[in-house]
Amino acid sequence: MITDLKIFNWPGWPLDNNPHGEDFDLAARKRMLAGSKVLLPFLKKHKNHIGNIILEVGPFFNPLITPEEFPKAKIFFWENDNYVLKHFNNIYSQKTVYPIFCNLNKIDENSLLKLELKTIKHFNKLGLKKISFDSIIISQVFNFIDYKSLLIKLKKFIKKDGLIFINNRIDYGLPKLFSEKNPKNINEIIKIIKKTGYEIIEKKIQKNNRLILVAKNKGLGRLF
Secondary structure, three states: OHHHHHOOOOOEHHHHOOHHHHHOOOHHHHHHHHHHOOOHHHHHOHHHOOOEEEEEEEOOOOOOOOOOOOOOOOOEEEEEEEEHHHHHHHHHOOOEEEEEOOOOOOOOOHHHHHHHHHHHHHHOOOOOOOOOOOEEEEEEOHHHHHHHHHHHHHHEEEEEEEEEEEEEEEEOHHHHHHOOOOOHHHHHHHHHHOOOOEEEEEEEEEOOOOOEEEEEEOOOOOOO
């Protein structure tokens, strides 16, 4: 039990002062972490094609892309929780990891410009003139954001033939924090992925309404 508390008693989200009740208690946090990890086998399977500049959107306290698993990678985290950002800055201060604040709850031109300016500074330090991710990971984030806008905006930042890894379970998470523009079913997500110019190269649908998807950026697509 002590080990559980160390893993799941996150800074800013203490177990003994949890305003979300059973939706975010210890058992729920265990399910959350287990649900995130179902994407790991797909990341390992495609490891030779993931590249060296990787973005994980909304990793929270348990990122799937880490310096331990990807020692040669330049890892970017776009995250809107300041406790998470502080945590990453502390534990990854000596690594090629770049935690950046991203207002995932407000994906518009103004917030995107701020995010782009913060991100390009790190690319410039790496000797690169523009933002171009080899791969993007989005696990258990869609329910809380305008996911269509995110997928459209990301097209600007992922290279041609770059991979995008998606893990999402419909209606799973903290309902109080759900976006009105979250996906309503799996087929909707698949349709949007194709419309925005991604070619699906691997797909798995679990009985609990979880979609695991690997897609390749093949072009502009329809930007709605």
